[in-house]
Amino acid sequence: MSSLKRIDVDHLKVSCKECNLRELCFPHGMSDAELLNMDAVVDQPKPLHKNDFLYRDGDSSRAIYAVRSGCVKTMTESANGDEQIVGFHLPGELLGLDGFAEGVHTCNALALETSSVCELPLNQLENLCHVLPGLQKQMRRIMGKEVNNDHKLLLLLGKMTAEERLASFLLSLSSRMEERHWKDNEFNLSMPRQDIANYLGMAVETVSRLFATFQNEKIIDVDRRHITILDMQRLKAIVGECDTEL
Amino acid sequence: MSSLKRIDVDHLKVSCKECNLRELCFPHGMSDAELLNMDAVVDQPKPLHKNDFLYRDGDSSRAIYAVRSGCVKTMTESANGDEQIVGFHLPGELLGLDGFAEGVHTCNALALETSSVCELPLNQLENLCHVLPGLQKQMRRIMGKEVNNDHKLLLLLGKMTAEERLASFLLSLSSRMEERHWKDNEFNLSMPRQDIANYLGMAVETVSRLFATFQNEKIIDVDRRHITILDMQRLKAIVGECDTEL
DNA sequence: CGCCGATTTGACTCAGATCAAGGTTTGTGG
């Protein structure tokens, strides 16, 4: 690949039609004709560096975003200053719905590593929904998914033990890896232990100890940020999915 | 009021235009003309009795609902059978978004007391959104609000102590009472202690003890399900809204 | 009145937090 081509990549827009994440993202279920319309309004801003904010609590809500590469975390802040991470967003996953209620974001969104996103500007979204019935429908699906995700997390925080939470977290990542046609039993964590702990409502030390326990029990292999799931069945058994075989 | 009239009440539809909850509900921000259209599609089924399900996990999603009177709780169920209550819905509040992702509900919705709801059928929603720009916008606001609510609850479950959680719960109820132009410092809980405990991720005994503590400290007065907030400032101070006067 | 579910209260226990080191990896400037 020539140096010239490499420079061009920055300016090159990946069309929705050709994006390999299209089935997970805005375009899900759309016709080719509809995809062309999408391409016309979807913007692809400069990549975010690690620790760059995509948006902050209080920013006016201008768009919804899809992660194209990397990983973005969203977190809410409380009155007395502590933070709760509410989501880690992988490529193809959407964020920004938190701004829909009042037109102002109520979360911070921060890149965990170098990441790129696609933007769907809200001022165009309204018109586009009129023209593209598929998008209208997809928007509803997206929001429903967000709600369901949050509910799962509520269940996790409200009812599970630390062990179940971490197992559940690993399984969630694993199945999202599979959705993306990546290995579902071997992946890298893009977030530090501290963020996992925050997300799961526990102390860093507990995360660390549980990783050690799981490793001792040969359920997973942990090498710094690299996770290998050795015994998926046992992991599922921990969270109570009692479908061992059967 | 004659007995004849009383019978009619069952059949009488309350129009959105005349509903005193309209500013909290679907109609928020709509013109009179738009409200007439809403009325044409909003259905008002028979009231629910205590412990009736409005819908169940797995039911196909046919409508979104607005509580007109009473109180409805929604809860998710985990693989191993335990439940997490994810919301208590007061008059004017909406529910049913959990069915948007896959067209199937992922929550149970259950009346805590005799309750009535309005239904907005989904098959009409799509068309209606085309015709009524106000509804389209309102739908987005509604979903954003749901997401923000869930995020608040995540913060509560992930980061707060039991004391903070209960204080936060009481303040949330109080401000929702105010929205409805009811007393914000005196109200009845429509849910048993067990449900409060479940919602806040703690044991019933802890709820009971904390009510006793708050009562001893003259922050609230508790008489069975009847709550009187005696010292709003102190309650706010507990959750860390350090705006005590300022 | 007497039963039943909801609530409260007390005593005890424990999962997981906190506190305290120590080890490892990464990045940076000389």
Add this chain to the structure above:
DNA sequence: CCACAAACCTTGATCTGAGTCAAATCGGCG
């Protein structure tokens, strides 16, 4: 290329908020 600092991660010891278990009390209601 190395030294040094700053993150990040792990491990051990101790502590505690809130859960669990058990029992009494209350409030309706047939």
